[in-house]
Amino acid sequence: MNLHGTPLSIAVFTLFVIAVLYLSYFFARKARSAAGYYAAGGQIHWAVNGISFAGDYLSAASFLGICGMIATLGYDGFLYSIGYLAGWVVALFVVAEPMKRLGKFTFTDAVDAKYDHRGIKLAAAISTLVVSICYLIPQMNGAGSLVEPLLGLPHWVGVILVGSIVIAIVATAGMASTTYVQFLKGALLLVFSAIMVTLVLFRGLSTEPAGLKDDAGRGLLFVPQQTTEAELTAGGQRLVHTAGSFLKFAGPGGATWWRRDAQGSLWQTQWVSGSEINGVLGGLLRPVGRLTALGGLQPAEAARGTGSLTPVSYLAQLTDAETRIEQWHSTKVADETGNRVTVHYPVHVSGTDQMKPGVKFKVDTFWNKLNFVSLMLALFLGTAALPHILIRYYTVPSPACARKSTIVAIAAIGFFYVLTLFMGLGAATNGTVNPADNNMSAPLLAMSFGKLLFALISAIAFATVLGTVAGLIVAASGAVAHDLMDRFGRMNLTEQRKVRAGKIAAFAVGIVAIILGILFRGVNVSFLVGWAFAVAASANLPAIVMLLFWKRTTAVGVVASITVGIVSALAIILTGPEMFSGPYGRTAAEAWHQLGQPGIVSIPLSFLALVIGSLATGGKAAADAKRVA
Amino acid sequence: MLHEPARDSGPDPASSYKTRLGLWMFLIYCLFYAGFVLVNVATEGRAMQAIVLMGMNLAVVYGMGLIVAALLMALVYNHLCTKRESELKDQGKEVRS
Numbered sequence: 001m002n003l004h005g006t007p008l009s010i011a012v013f014t015l016f017v018i019a020v021l022y023l024s025y026f027f028a029r030k031a032r033s034a035a036g037y038y039a040a041g042g043q044i045h046w047a048v049n050g051i052s053f054a055g056d057y058l059s060a061a062s063f064l065g066i067c068g069m070i071a072t073l074g075y076d077g078f079l080y081s082i083g084y085l086a087g088w089v090v091a092l093f094v095v096a097e098p099m100k101r102l103g104k105f106t107f108t109d110a111v112d113a114k115y116d117h118r119g120i121k122l123a124a125a126i127s128t129l130v131v132s133i134c135y136l137i138p139q140m141n142g143a144g145s146l147v148e149p150l151l152g153l154p155h156w157v158g159v160i161l162v163g164s165i166v167i168a169i170v171a172t173a174g175m176a177s178t179t180y181v182q183f184l185k186g187a188l189l190l191v192f193s194a195i196m197v198t199l200v201l202f203r204g205l206s207t208e209p210a211g212l213k214d215d216a217g218r219g220l221l222f223v224p225q226q227t228t229e230a231e232l233t234a235g236g237q238r239l240v241h242t243a244g245s246f247l248k249f250a251g252p253g254g255a256t257w258w259r260r261d262a263q264g265s266l267w268q269t270q271w272v273s274g275s276e277i278n279g280v281l282g283g284l285l286r287p288v289g290r291l292t293a294l295g296g297l298q299p300a301e302a303a304r305g306t307g308s309l310t311p312v313s314y315l316a317q318l319t320d321a322e323t324r325i326e327q328w329h330s331t332k333v334a335d336e337t338g339n340r341v342t343v344h345y346p347v348h349v350s351g352t353d354q355m356k357p358g359v360k361f362k363v364d365t366f367w368n369k370l371n372f373v374s375l376m377l378a379l380f381l382g383t384a385a386l387p388h389i390l391i392r393y394y395t396v397p398s399p400a401c402a403r404k405s406t407i408v409a410i411a412a413i414g415f416f417y418v419l420t421l422f423m424g425l426g427a428a429t430n431g432t433v434n435p436a437d438n439n440m441s442a443p444l445l446a447m448s449f450g451k452l453l454f455a456l457i458s459a460i461a462f463a464t465v466l467g468t469v470a471g472l473i474v475a476a477s478g479a480v481a482h483d484l485m486d487r488f489g490r491m492n493l494t495e496q497r498k499v500r501a502g503k504i505a506a507f508a509v510g511i512v513a514i515i516l517g518i519l520f521r522g523v524n525v526s527f528l529v530g531w532a533f534a535v536a537a538s539a540n541l542p543a544i545v546m547l548l549f550w551k552r553t554t555a556v557g558v559v560a561s562i563t564v565g566i567v568s569a570l571a572i573i574l575t576g577p578e579m580f581s582g583p584y585g586r587t588a589a590e591a592w593h594q595l596g597q598p599g600i601v602s603i604p605l606s607f608l609a610l611v612i613g614s615l616a617t618g619g620k621a622a623a624d625a626k627r628v629a
Numbered sequence: 630m631l632h633e634p635a636r637d638s639g640p641d642p643a644s645s646y647k648t649r650l651g652l653w654m655f656l657i658y659c660l661f662y663a664g665f666v667l668v669n670v671a672t673e674g675r676a677m678q679a680i681v682l683m684g685m686n687l688a689v690v691y692g693m694g695l696i697v698a699a700l701l702m703a704l705v706y707n708h709l710c711t712k713r714e715s716e717l718k719d720q721g722k723e724v725r726s
Contacts, residue, residue, distance in 0.1 A: 075688055082665070082692045089658045089699050093651035093706065101641070316684025356677040356688040357669055369670045376666045399641060403710060407703045414696045421689075549652075 009150050009455035016459045017165060020466065023180045027173035034498040037174035038105035038478050039394040044179055046401040050408020052179045053392055055186030057084075057383070057409070058416055059135070059468040060142030060439075061529035063189065063461055066417075067445075068438030070424020071289060072327055074354040076361050077424055080530075081417035083379025087533075088413060090541075091384040092406040097399035098548050099390055106475070107387040108483040111543050111562075117555035118488055123562040125483035127539040128387040130566055132476040132509075133516065134532035135388070136469065140517025143465040145439055150458040156518045162462075163514035166469045170477065170506040174499075175395055178470040185467035188460045190412055193419045196442075196457065199449050200426035201314055206305030207291045211431030212448055221431035222286035224268040224326075224346050232258070232266065243333035246343055254279035259345040269345040270435055273335065285344065287444065288328045289433035295320025295351060311422065315355070318425060323351030325428060327359070328435045344435035354428075367594040375530065378599030382533030385540035388468075388475035469513065477505035530597070531573055538602035539565035546610050557614030565606035572598035642717045647710050654706050661698060665691050 035041050044052070062084065069077030103110035108124035140159050147158025169177050203210070211221040229239065229247070237251035245260045246269070256279065258266040270278055270285050277283035294302040294317065306317060317323065327347045335341050353359070361375070362368045383389065393402045427433055427441035432448050434440045446457035481501035486493045493501060543561045546553045573579065577588035578596045588594070595601065641647075668676050668691070677688035 075692075078692055082695050085696050085699055086658070086662050089662075089702070090655065092703055093655035093658070097641075097644075097647060097651075101644075312683050312685065315689055319680070319684060319686050319689065352678050352686070355686055356674055358674040358677075363670050363673050373666055373670060376662075380662060399644075400711075400714065403707060407700075407707050410700050410703045414700050417696060418693065548648075 006451055006455065008451055009458055012455040012459040013150055013462060016463060019184070020165065020181050020463075021168060023184070024169045024172040024177040027176035027180065032496075032499065034105065034482075034495050034502075036176065037499045037502050038474070038482060039391070040175040040179050042395060042397055044395040046396050046405040047408055048179070048183050049392060049396050049401070049405035051186040051190075051412055052182040052395075053186075053389070053405060053409035054190070054412035054416065055182030055184070055467040056392060056471040057389060057413060057468075058186065058189055058464060059529065060139050060146075060461070060465050062416070062420070063193075063442060063464050064142055064146075064439040065138075065529070066420045067424045067427060067442040068433075068440070069360070070421060071427035071433045071441040072329070072438045073359045074325070074327065074349070074425075074428070075356050076359050078421050079357060079361060079376070080379065081420050083376050084383065085410070085414050085417050086380050087383025088406065088410045090381060091389070092403065092410065094548070095384040095390070095544060096393060096402045096406045099393040099544075100396065100399045100402035103390075103394055105391070105394060105482050106478040107390045107540065108479065108487070110390070111540075111547060111558055112487075114547060115555040115558070117559070119559040120555055120562075121483050121488040123559045123566075124540075124543075125479040125488065127535075127562050127566055128479035128483070129476055130570075131385075131387055131532050131536045131539070132472045132479070133512070134528055134535060135386070136472050136476075136513045137516050137520045138528040139465050139469045139472070140513050141520060142439065143462065143469070144517060144521065145437065146443070146458060146462050146465065150455075150462065155521055159514055159517035162465055162469060163510050163517070166466055166473055166513075167507055167510035169466070169470050170473045170510070171503045174502060174506075175391070175474055178467075178474050179392075179395060181463075181470055182467040185460070185463040186412060189464060190416055192453075192456055192460055193416060193423065196446055196449070196453065197419045197422040197426070199453075200422055200430075200445070201311060202308045203430075204306040204309045205291060205294060205314070205317055205429055207294060207299070207302040208305075209290055209430045210448055211290075212287050212444065219431075220286050221290060222270060222288050222435075223290070226268075227258075227266050228264070229266060241336040243335070246331075246333050246345075248335060257341065257343050259343070261348075267346050269343045271341055271343045272436065273339055273341040285434065285436050287431050287433060288326070288344075288346070288435050289428045289431050289441075290326050291323065291429050292326055292348060293322060293324040295322035314422065314425075318351050318429075319355040320351045323354075324348055325351065325354045327354070327428070328433060330435065342436075370595060370600060371597045374534075374595065374597035374600035377603065378530065378534040378537045378597060381537035381541050381599070381603060385536040385544065386533070387479070387536075387540070388471040391475050391478065392471075473506050473509050473513065476509040477502050480505035480509065531569075534573070534597060534599045534602065535566060535569045537599055538569040538606050542603065542606040542610050546607070546614075550614075552614050552618065553610065554614040554617045556617040557610040557612075560613030561606045561610035564609035565602060568605045569598040569602040572602060641714075643710065643713045646713050650706065650709055654702055658698065658702055662695060665695060 066077050066080050099110050102113040111124050112120040143162035144155035144158035147153050211219055237249040240250045241248040247258045249256050257269045257271045259269055260266055329347055330344045332340050332342050361372045363372050396402050423442050427445040430448050432444035443458045447454035485491050485501055539562050543558045575592040576596050577591040577594055580586045580591040581588040679687050681687050682690045
């Protein structure tokens with residue numbers, strides 16, 4: 001895929017950035033007090049806060065990552081949508097109002113409200129920083145990936161651009177400007193996602209999708225050839241290497257890689273070896289994703305298409321057992337010289353398999369079942385423990401407003417997650433999946449409807465990153481300036497100095513985010529966010545829940561819970577199969593254990609640590625309780 | 630924009646009622662969510678492919694159901710909380726008068 005910025009996309013992007021910077025300038029006067037800077041003065045209307053919640057929460061992982069995962073893996077991507085939304089139920093029923101009542105500027109304020117304990121301040125601030133950084137890396141990465149096609153700029157320029165704009169937003173007006181950037185982004189994301197889904201439904205389904213076209217109007221969709229080894233040999237091709245089910249042939253036209261399916265047929269692949277793509281130096285991967293059969297329709301009818309469909313008939317048609325979808329997966333193999341080759345290959349699945357869990361999240365073995373339950377647990381419990389989400393409860397005037405804004409958030413976020421299913425499936429069936437980077441599926445789907453929608457959706461995707469990164473930097477800078485410097489370090493800063501410290505911390509965190517975004521280029525967007533949820537659910541949620549519902553909770557118990565939660569979650573991640581097969585460059589089998597998702601162990605451990613720590617220091621409970629009074 | 634002024638919200642007499650109600654509603658949703666996870670794990674995904682409503686399978690219907698249920702329960706929760714807050718506010722006014 002070689003997408004380049006058009007004047008239209010650059011214009012839309014520039015307009016958006018100007019609007020965002022103007023908002024920051026406009027709200028700068030509201031950020032002169034600590035309350036103004038860290039909590040927008042607690043004056044945000046609950047409806048605005050609700051949409052801002054959506055703008056804060058619907059990150060690159062939600063928009064780009066989930067749509068991409070649904071486009072390549074089917075229903076498994078939608079599991080994230082379900083888990084992410086369900087987490088808001090915990091936020092509403094358990095956390096929203098108490099957080100508003102207990103806290104002031106940061107997550108640490110809330111857990112420390114009953115105790116005024118330095119250990120809690122330190123542990124909670126570190127937890128905020130760890131979770132925020134886990135979350136920041138994929139966002140910055142996503143920004144770089146977006147800027148490449150949108151503006152035709154290199155990845156690192158995109159990361160610096162996002163970092164600089166976000167530092168400007170946060171350092172000028174803190175939570176006030178962040179809130180309105182998130183509001184704007186949340187509203188735009190909902191409206192344009194709804195427009196795109198309407199267009200997808202109006203277009204319907206076809207085995208010959210319109211797909212993407214080049215400047216000359218030629219279709220770009222890659223339709224793989226199906227053949228046999230005998231036919232290739234008869235055509236002058238020579239088998240030069242076999243790697244499992246992958247075969248490399250050489251012939252007059254150059255080298256080709258094929259994949260043998262269960263029936264013995266060979267399917268053409270797309271492949272990358274160094275700077276060689278499909279046998280051409282500096283060549284291009286072509287977009288993929290199509291239906292090969294539509295249940296209940298003859299091939300000619302299926303090629304003409306169904307015409308417009310309702311949401312239910314669209315899903316029913318795709319679920320039909322006779323519908324067949326060409327998914328594209330990727331793997332790395334070694335060629336005859338030992339060079340690593342990335343092969344992107346088609347897999348044909350029935351509608352039945354496409355529309356149920358099991359492609360990525362298999363539940364056939366003990367470890368797979370445990371990983372699935374662990375992931376769903378972390379998604380469910382993680383939302384209500386994310387520091388950058390929790391601080392939005394301080395921006396409204398009352399606990400009742402905190403509750404109402406959460407309900408608006410559930411409506412907006414739930415609506416968006418329903419749309420992700422249609423956007424992901426739309427990309428999967430319209431030839432708009434980049435086989436090397438499924439994160440671009442939603443913007444490419446927009447491009448199949450024209451360059452204007454692509455420019456708008458890409459600018460909104462960019463805004464998605466801006467809104468979330470701004471929220472994360474506010475949370476992280478609050479942890480540094482308010483929790484660590486002012487409260488843990490007992491610096492007793494004046495209002496003015498608190499604001500200045502927050503701005504300097506925002507600048508520093510922004511620089512760190514830029515560096516990490518460049519260093520971690522290519523790391524999977526959704527996966528890191530999943531881990532951020534697991535760490536948040538393990539480190540923060542047990543402390544929040546127990547201090548609200550268990551009267552014997554002590555300060556030492558809270559510190560133990562946060563510490564054990566962070567350490568155990570990170571330890572399980574760092575010694576697990578995903579790290580060994582990914583960053584460590586070894587195999588999953590070499591990992592210390594096969595638990596890829598830590599939540600199912602680290603969350604109970606964190607609760608246990610709190611109970612033991614509290615019971616062991618029970619003598620201090622009375623003193624702690626006095627502080628509450 | 631109708632921004633309310635920042636203020637200390639003060640004591641909330643409906644607080645314990647809302648906490649209890651929230652806890653019960655959380656437990657109900659938790660069971661619904663756990664059902665989704667357990668059905669998938671226990672049947673190794675086979676039950677999820679059963680067509681249950683207008684050509685859609687259990688995975689899609691249950692998944693969408695979880696999203697819709699979250700919103701409906703949120704609205705019910707807000708209605709009950711608001712009602713209780715109003716009742717207690719009115720009672721407070723009567724006592725003062």
